[in-house]
Amino acid sequence: MNIKTILSLLSLFPLIGISQEIDHSKQVEVACFAFYNLENLFDTIVDPDTNKILQEDFTPEGKKNWNSKKYFHKLNNLAEVISKLGVSNASPDGPAVLGVCEIENSAVLKDLVKNEKIAKRNYNIVHHEGPDRRGIDCAFLYNPNYFKVESSKSYRLRMPNDSLFASRDQLLVSGSYLGERMHFLVLHWPSRRGGEKKSRPKRIQAAKLSRKIADSIKAVDEKAKIIIMGDLNDDPVSSSVKDFIKAVGDVNSVSENNYYNCMYDKYKKGIGSLAYRDNWNLFDQFILSPSLVNPLNDYSNFKFFSSTVYNKSYLKQKEGNFSGYPFRTYVGSNFMGGYSDHFPVYIYLVREKLK
Numbered sequence: 335m336n337i338k339t340i341l342s343l344l345s346l347f348p349l350i351g352i353s354q355e356i357d358h359s360k361q362v363e364v365a366c367f368a369f370y371n372l373e374n375l376f377d378t379i380v381d382p383d384t385n386k387i388l389q390e391d392f393t394p395e396g397k398k399n400w401n402s403k404k405y406f407h408k409l410n411n412l413a414e415v416i417s418k419l420g421v422s423n424a425s426p427d428g429p430a431v432l433g434v435c436e437i438e439n440s441a442v443l444k445d446l447v448k449n450e451k452i453a454k455r456n457y458n459i460v461h462h463e464g465p466d467r468r469g470i471d472c473a474f475l476y477n478p479n480y481f482k483v484e485s486s487k488s489y490r491l492r493m494p495n496d497s498l499f500a501s502r503d504q505l506l507v508s509g510s511y512l513g514e515r516m517h518f519l520v521l522h523w524p525s526r527r528g529g530e531k532k533s534r535p536k537r538i539q540a541a542k543l544s545r546k547i548a549d550s551i552k553a554v555d556e557k558a559k560i561i562i563m564g565d566l567n568d569d570p571v572s573s574s575v576k577d578f579i580k581a582v583g584d585v586n587s588v589s590e591n592n593y594y595n596c597m598y599d600k601y602k603k604g605i606g607s608l609a610y611r612d613n614w615n616l617f618d619q620f621i622l623s624p625s626l627v628n629p630l631n632d633y634s635n636f637k638f639f640s641s642t643v644y645n646k647s648y649l650k651q652k653e654g655n656f657s658g659y660p661f662r663t664y665v666g667s668n669f670m671g672g673y674s675d676h677f678p679v680y681i682y683l684v685r686e687k688l689k
Contacts, residue, residue, distance in 0.1 A: 363687050365480070365511060365636055366420035368429035368680035369563040369618055371522070372412055373663055373673075374470070375446070376438040378405055381469070388468040389438065397667050404671075408663055409442075411673045413449035419644055420680040427455060429680060430480035430511065433563045435472045435502070435522035439463070443473055462488035464503035472505045472520040472564070481516075483509040489547055491524075491540055501536070506547055513688075514559065514636055517551050519544060521564025523574070537568050541578035548593070548623065556590070559636070560623035565676065567617050570598040581621045585629055594627045596620040596641040596681050605643050607677045609659045616643070618679045626683065636683040645677045 376392035378400055392400040421428045437443055440461045447457040460474040460483060476483065486507045493499040505520040521544060524536035544562060551558045568574045575581050575595065582588060583598025597619045606614025620641060628637045651661045651672070661672030 361687055362424070362633070362684050363512065363636075364422070364424035364639070365683040365685075366422075366425040366427075366429045366680055367431045367433075367518075367561060367563070367620070367683070368416075368419050368678055369433040369520075369565075369620065370412075370415070370419075370678035371565045371618060371674055371676035372434050372436050373675045374436055375408065375412070375434075375442045376400065376405075376469075377442050377445075378402055381439060388470070392438075398664060398669070399667075404669060406445075407671060408673075409446050409449055410451070411671075412446060413451040415644075415649065415673055415678060417451040418646075419678055420642070420682070425682065427477060427479075429475075430477045431518060431561075432457070432475040433472065433518065433520040434475065435520070435565050436470045437461070437473050438469055439471075440473075443475065447475065458483070460486045460505070460507050462486070462503060462505060464488065465490070465500040466502045467500050470502065470522075472502055472522050474505060474507045474518060474520055476507075476509075481509055481511045483507060484515075485509075489543060491543055493536060493539055499536075501540075504540075504543060504547065508551075511636070514685075516559045516561060516636075517548075519547060519560065519562045519564075521562065521566060523564070523566045523568065525567050534573070537566070537572070537574040538578055540566075541574040545579050552623065557625045558623060559625050560593075561626070562593070562619075562621040564619065565617050566619055569616055570595045570601045570619060575619070575621075579621060585627055588624050588627045588629075590624055592624075594622045594624070594638065596622060596638060597643075597679065600641065600643055605645075607643050607645075607660075607679060608675055609656075618643075618676055620679065620681045633684055633686045636685040639682040639684040641679065641681045643677050643679050649673055649677060 380389045390396050391398045394401045443459045455477050457475040464471045488503040491501050501524050502522040508517045523540040526533050548560050580592040581595035582592050583595050588594045601616040606616050607618040626638050651659045660675050662675040
């Protein structure tokens with residue numbers, strides 16, 4: 335059975351429930367990469383070396399009455415999601431790479447990856463402390479059985495004529511995934527606080543930095559495999575993504591001068607990763623360099639296969655004004671005991687199994 339036939343069969347089944355009758359492991363290899371906004375993953379201690387604006391809320395004495403019991407409840411919830419995310423017959427270990435945001439420090443990630451639900455994956459951590467006023471950062475988790483880190487670098491986002499501006503750094507991690515060199519850029523662009531239009535220049539500036547980082551990689555290797563992932567606080571059709579990253583939603587329109595937005599078709603179908611005032615947005619996105627997109631069905635190297643917004647029913651609020659929204663940890667100062675205010679997203683890449 336050749337690769338085209340297998341992929342045609344694969345397309346008939348959701349990858350979460352791939353047909354048991356086909357031994358795909360002998361024909362193709364499937365890579366699963368994911369991103370998840372963990373919604374204010376803080377421990378209970380204020381770190382004196384970082385900003386205290388939000389940290390002080392997440393203490394036993396703070397207005398959220400955050401304590402160890404709630405903290406470990408949240409960790410257990412997040413580990414439950416990660417343990418199920420992207421798991422299939424072809425991808426039994428789930429995400430080999432997981433980008434995350436809204437984490438306070440490396441310590442909370444060490445607690446997360448030790449949770450019994452995902453401990454056997456032995457996730458390693460890449461994290462650089464950043465300047466964000468809320469005290470939150472992006473980070474990168476990876477399964478060392480699949481991915482080997484070669485380097486990592488944190489890029490500072492600055493606004494012209496505003497020396498006091500401080501936001502999340504952009505995290506670049508480069509390495510080898512099962513022998514193929516790849517670059518992962520993990521993002522959490524500035525929020526829409528103050529209104530979408532007023533805050534738009536900040537996300538455009540973030541997009542310029544992201545594109546500059548990606549282009550600097552391609553300047554060294556024009557066929558570089560670049561995976562941009564993150565909470566962009568903008569949709570696939572927003573100017574920052576469309577005009578400044580130059581991410582297109584049509585695989586046939588991908589060229590050496592633009593990038594492919596894996597989530598565009600989901601957005602056009604009305605699928606979102608978060609909801610606000612009865613409107614759905616798809617802020618959590620994957621954007622790929624042309625080398626990972628191939629309309630000619632040449633899968634000798636890893637190529638994009640599918641994308642998913644993981645919005646299972648257990649991740650949704652069951653009742654009330656926010657029924658159907660992501661089931662979050664807090665609403666205001668009220669502890670809800672949920673997961674996150676964002677649904678996670680993931681993609682599958684496929685290549686013909688190496689002989």
